[in-house]
Amino acid sequence: MGDYLVLIISCILINNILLAQYLGNCPFLGTSKRMETAVGMAMAVVFVLVMAGVLAWVIDHYVLKAFHLEYLMTISFILVIAALVQFVEMFLKKSIPALYSGLGIFLPLITTNCAVLGVCLINVKEEYDFMHALVASFAYAVGYGLALILFASVRERIILGRVPRPLQDTSIGLVTAGLISLAFYAFKGMV
Numbered sequence: 001m002g003d004y005l006v007l008i009i010s011c012i013l014i015n016n017i018l019l020a021q022y023l024g025n026c027p028f029l030g031t032s033k034r035m036e037t038a039v040g041m042a043m044a045v046v047f048v049l050v051m052a053g054v055l056a057w058v059i060d061h062y063v064l065k066a067f068h069l070e071y072l073m074t075i076s077f078i079l080v081i082a083a084l085v086q087f088v089e090m091f092l093k094k095s096i097p098a099l100y101s102g103l104g105i106f107l108p109l110i111t112t113n114c115a116v117l118g119v120c121l122i123n124v125k126e127e128y129d130f131m132h133a134l135v136a137s138f139a140y141a142v143g144y145g146l147a148l149i150l151f152a153s154v155r156e157r158i159i160l161g162r163v164p165r166p167l168q169d170t171s172i173g174l175v176t177a178g179l180i181s182l183a184f185y186a187f188k189g190m191v
Contacts, residue, residue: 004135011139013187017115018147019180024115027106028148029173033159038152040099041106042145044092048084049116049144053137055080056120057130077120085110115144151180 017023024045031041056077064070089107092100100107110116119140123133154176163172 007132007135008139011136012143012146013184016143016147016184017119017140018144019177019184021118023118024113024144025177027109027113028151028177029170030106031103032148032152032155032173034102035149035152035156036099037102038148040103042148044088044103044107045110045113045116045144046138046141048081048088048110049119049141050134050137051084052077052081052116053119053123054134057123057128057133060124073124077117081116115140147180151177154180
């Protein structure tokens with residue numbers, strides 16, 4: 001149990017996929033201007049990342065390694081991620097059309113979100129068993145969502161303030177992301 005707790009804390013706070021490893025920043029910057037959109041993207045990423053992490057582990061252990069096809073790892077993981085994103089896209093389009101239109105182009109970008117592929121590859125590289133891969137995938141997804149929601153709350157406040165012209169929009173977003181990354185860096189000594 002302690003092993004899983006350390007893994008969860010590590011994936012959420014210390015090795016945050018977005019703020020420490022800086023993977024998946026395109027949807028991070030694109031969907032963080034409004035809290036509703038950020039929460040919707042966080043939920044979509046949690047679903048896709050957990051399912052992709054688990055399915056990638058299963059494919060890696062029972063297909064790729066069993067038949068010595070490890071060289072097909074990246075392409076097979078991308079296919080799994082693309083199929084999951086299509087499923088999420090169809091679900092949101094039917095069930096929550098407002099969120100679907102709010103996410104816009106950033107929903108299909110989850111397919112190419114390097115955070116999702118990165119977690120799948122980390123799970124394989126670290127040679128996690130199934131439960132560790134599941135817990136790590138979920139914790140990385142929660143960490144991504146936490147960073148996205150924190151960032152969206154800060155960006156909503158920045159809109160109310162006066163920002164110098166050269167720092168407006170993406171520039172202040174990157175500076176803010178750097179400051180939030182520094183705050184998360186303080187957790188490095190925990191584990």
